[in-house]
Amino acid sequence: MAIRYFILTKTLLVSFLRDRQNLFLTLALPLVFLFIFGSLFQNEGQQERITRVAVFVPPETTSDKDLWHVLDSTTGLRLDIVESEATLEEWVSGFKTDIGLIWDGSALRIYTNPTRMQDNSYFHQVASGIRSALEYQRTGLVRFIQVQNRQVGNQSLGGLDYLFPGIIALGVLSSGLFAISSSFMHYKDKKVLKRLMATSMSKVTFLAALMTTRMVASIMSTFMVLAAGIFVFRLTLTINWVLFLPYILVGTVTMMGLGALVTLIAKTAENAIQISTILMTIMMFFSGIYFPVEFLPSYFQRVSAFLPLSHVAKGIRYTMGIEAMDGVHFFLQAALLLVASSALTWFVTLKSRWND
Amino acid sequence: MKSVFSIFWQFIRCEQRDRYSLFWNFAFPLIVMTILVLVFGNMNTAENTVVFQVGLVNQETELASGNELPVPSQIMEDLLVEISHGERSWLQLHQISQGQTIESFLSSELHQLERGNRHAVLVIPDALNESIYQEVMSVLSPQVQSHGGGEVVIYSQSGNQMSAISVDILSQIVSGINSQINTEIGLIDTAQMVDLHYYQVETDGGRSIPFNFANYLMPGIFLMVFLSSGLELVVERLALYRERGILRRYFAAPLQPAQYGLGLLMHIMVLSILQVLLVYGFGVSVFGVSIPLFTPLPLFYLLFSLTTLLSLGWLIAAVSKTANSALTLANALLYPLMFLGGLYFPVMDMPLPIQLFVQGNPVTYLVNGFRDSLGVFPSPTPALLNLLVPSLWLVTALALGFSRFKWDAKGGN
Numbered sequence: 178m179a180i181r182y183f184i185l186t187k188t189l190l191v192s193f194l195r196d197r198q199n200l201f202l203t204l205a206l207p208l209v210f211l212f213i214f215g216s217l218f219q220n221e222g223q224q225e226r227i228t229r230v231a232v233f234v235p236p237e238t239t240s241d242k243d244l245w246h247v248l249d250s251t252t253g254l255r256l257d258i259v260e261s262e263a264t265l266e267e268w269v270s271g272f273k274t275d276i277g278l279i280w281d282g283s284a285l286r287i288y289t290n291p292t293r294m295q296d297n298s299y300f301h302q303v304a305s306g307i308r309s310a311l312e313y314q315r316t317g318l319v320r321f322i323q324v325q326n327r328q329v330g331n332q333s334l335g336g337l338d339y340l341f342p343g344i345i346a347l348g349v350l351s352s353g354l355f356a357i358s359s360s361f362m363h364y365k366d367k368k369v370l371k372r373l374m375a376t377s378m379s380k381v382t383f384l385a386a387l388m389t390t391r392m393v394a395s396i397m398s399t400f401m402v403l404a405a406g407i408f409v410f411r412l413t414l415t416i417n418w419v420l421f422l423p424y425i426l427v428g429t430v431t432m433m434g435l436g437a438l439v440t441l442i443a444k445t446a447e448n449a450i451q452i453s454t455i456l457m458t459i460m461m462f463f464s465g466i467y468f469p470v471e472f473l474p475s476y477f478q479r480v481s482a483f484l485p486l487s488h489v490a491k492g493i494r495y496t497m498g499i500e501a502m503d504g505v506h507f508f509l510q511a512a513l514l515l516v517a518s519s520a521l522t523w524f525v526t527l528k529s530r531w532n533d
Numbered sequence: 534m535k536s537v538f539s540i541f542w543q544f545i546r547c548e549q550r551d552r553y554s555l556f557w558n559f560a561f562p563l564i565v566m567t568i569l570v571l572v573f574g575n576m577n578t579a580e581n582t583v584v585f586q587v588g589l590v591n592q593e594t595e596l597a598s599g600n601e602l603p604v605p606s607q608i609m610e611d612l613l614v615e616i617s618h619g620e621r622s623w624l625q626l627h628q629i630s631q632g633q634t635i636e637s638f639l640s641s642e643l644h645q646l647e648r649g650n651r652h653a654v655l656v657i658p659d660a661l662n663e664s665i666y667q668e669v670m671s672v673l674s675p676q677v678q679s680h681g682g683g684e685v686v687i688y689s690q691s692g693n694q695m696s697a698i699s700v701d702i703l704s705q706i707v708s709g710i711n712s713q714i715n716t717e718i719g720l721i722d723t724a725q726m727v728d729l730h731y732y733q734v735e736t737d738g739g740r741s742i743p744f745n746f747a748n749y750l751m752p753g754i755f756l757m758v759f760l761s762s763g764l765e766l767v768v769e770r771l772a773l774y775r776e777r778g779i780l781r782r783y784f785a786a787p788l789q790p791a792q793y794g795l796g797l798l799m800h801i802m803v804l805s806i807l808q809v810l811l812v813y814g815f816g817v818s819v820f821g822v823s824i825p826l827f828t829p830l831p832l833f834y835l836l837f838s839l840t841t842l843l844s845l846g847w848l849i850a851a852v853s854k855t856a857n858s859a860l861t862l863a864n865a866l867l868y869p870l871m872f873l874g875g876l877y878f879p880v881m882d883m884p885l886p887i888q889l890f891v892q893g894n895p896v897t898y899l900v901n902g903f904r905d906s907l908g909v910f911p912s913p914t915p916a917l918l919n920l921l922v923p924s925l926w927l928v929t930a931l932a933l934g935f936s937r938f939k940w941d942a943k944g945g946n
Binding site: 196197198200201202205206209210212213214216217266267269270271272277283284285286287288289290291292293294295298299301302304305308309311312315316317318319320321322323324325326327328329330339448451452455458459462463468469471472473474477500501502503 | 553556557561564565568571572573583584605643646647648649661665668669672681682683684685686687688689690691693694695697698700701703704705707708710711712714715720721722724725726727728729730731732733734735744746749857858860861864865868869872873878879880881882883884887910911913
């Protein structure tokens with residue numbers, strides 16, 4: 178039995194590596210998303226982030242000395258002086274600057290580009306800081322109450338660190354979900370399973386080999402994303418390997434369970450792939466991978482709580498030291514996902530007819 | 534022409550029978566639009582639409598100053614409570630419950646913050662009022678020594694965008710109380726205070742049309758469905774049908790390749806018109822989209838985008854030897870072209886290696902030109918390039934496609 182298992186695992190693995198589409202979905206797609214969203218979120222949360230400020234002071238303004246003093250002494254700003262309000266707006270809308278600032282001697286007018294949704298809250302903080310410093314400079318205002326900011330969690334984390342485990346979860350999702358919904362259904366459609374049933378190969382051996390193949394695929398995808406994160410995006414990760422690696426396998430089995438559910442609805446492998454792709458796309462948006470789910474209305478936030486990808490991404494963040502969670506909660510969640518998904522995969526694949 | 538119509542009707546019937554195709558072509562764009570408008574549409578106005586979970590730990594025990602001065606800690610707490618009790622408030626305040634000690638409440642709130650259940654925790658320390666009074670006295674009377682005033686602590690979660698916004702809002706509230714104290718004791722000349730006003734750049738050359746994310750997104754959704762037609766439908770109907778021998782059987786019918794191509798083109802055109810009308814109708818009725826779509830320049834951009842993106846599919850089918858490679862190449866290009874073309878969010882400030890892809894991507898220019906023509910946002914790329922770059926892609930793709938595409942999988946022309 179063990180020999181059959183190893184031979185079949187090797188065959189399925191070779192077949193997986195030869196299938197370019199499958200390979201792309203499992204190994205390349207998470208990397209593509211990492212490069213796209215990694216580049217987008219690279220600046221978020223960085224302490225040394227430079228903000229470009231285009232400044233326009235109308236010629237009739239007499240009191241601009243304080244403003245220049247404040248701007249020159251504020252770190253993290255790159256200043257450009259523009260000659261008119263129209264130019265300033267043009268620079269902001271054309272992405273030549275991050276913030277447009279107009280000072281008329283009594284009020285600061287801050288122009289931002291409304292399409293830069295993910296950056297504007299940061300730019301507003303910068304503008305608010307400039308206003309405070311300017312007011313202090315002009316009025317001699319006494320700060321009777323100071324504000325001390327303290328952060329909990331890993332201080333060096335930025336937006337990309339939060340995104341990164343989500344990308345790993347995406348690889349796990351793709352690898353697990355398509356294992357059953359695509360590969361299993363494909364072998365069934367092509368009568369490969371029927372022929373295998375004619376041999377002494379048991380259903381359990383085949384399923385075990387298929388699961389092993391996809392676990393290897395998940396691990397490969399994870400390491401490729403990790404390597405890209407470390408070497409391309411210079412991420413410094415503190416991974417708890419003892420929890421991380423087993424959790425990747427738990428995540429893969431969880432997604433296989435979801436794939437098993439898909440096979441209950443789909444009639445053919447093609448249908449199963451289409452349903453899985455729809456599921457994957459919807460989960461990508463609702464699982465808080467690319468943006469906080471808090472931005473969604475409360476009813477969509479509740480949907481997010483039911484999606485396995487939300488929980489797997491959270492678990493991966495925990496094992497990478499990015500998100501805090503109670504240890505008991507983590508183990509309980511992992512055990513529940515593992516047991517429920519294994520049972521589902523087992524039941525659906527073994528109880529379904531292989532010789533249709 | 535009859536053969537062209539036969540092919541066209543056959544594709545329409547296939548489409549109609551296939552529930553998944555119907556979902557992809559008609560329901561999916563609406564789902565994507567809904568999600569993106571709900572998420573990104575809220576980001577610019579997070580303070581107005583999102584509920585921030587803030588823990589308030591008031592450790593102050595001295596509630597009366599014994600003199601005429603107001604009690605700052607109480608002002609701060611009352612203000613936050615008032616905001617949180619407002620109708621559809623952006624603030625959900627978590628305060629100590631009866632029987633709980635201050636220490637255990639603080640510890641539990643920090644625990645909730647670490648686990649992402651709070652966006653910020655504001656701690657008003659004991660003796661804050663005393664410190665503030667002392668500082669006021671030191672300012673008013675030089676004999677009294679200054680101790681630097683009071684200090685409140687705002688805890689936030691590192692790297693969390695919502696947490697950062699909460700800190701900003703709470704800091705502004707504290708800053709307002711500071712200004713109030715300064716004004717009440719006559720320390721500052723209010724005329725010297727600095728007003729801060731936020732504006733968004735105008736979207737339509739001075740006509741002051743306020744920015745609307747649904748309007749901004751709509752051209753992106755149109756191009757998304759065209760990209761999908763070009764890179765999925767065209768590739769599938771050419772490369773996959775060629776490999777399965779379906780095209781060879783068609784051409785034995787007899788049917789000319791040109792007639793098949795025209796039938797396919799007609800099918801995609803009708804499908805695209807239906808998709809555009811559906812997405813537009815949905816946007817108008819659900820999100821109040823208001824764009825002059827049915828005017829010459831936007832219509833030109835619609836057609837120009839469709840032909841350019843279909844030509845990319847034609848090129849992929851032409852250069853790929855097998856259906857598997859064609860579909861993989863199409864999949865590999867679909868997401869970068871889509872996300873790095875600025876269909877959903879701006880990509881003009883991407884870092885250098887990615888910026889090169891953005892600059893060479895025809896979708897970038899098509900969507901910029903399209904948005905500009907609709908007046909939803911001025912194009913960050915020059916108008917000439919918005920026409921030139923996609924045209925270059927179109928001509929190159931058509932030329933290469935015509936010279937390299939083989940209708941027969943075994944290589945016969």
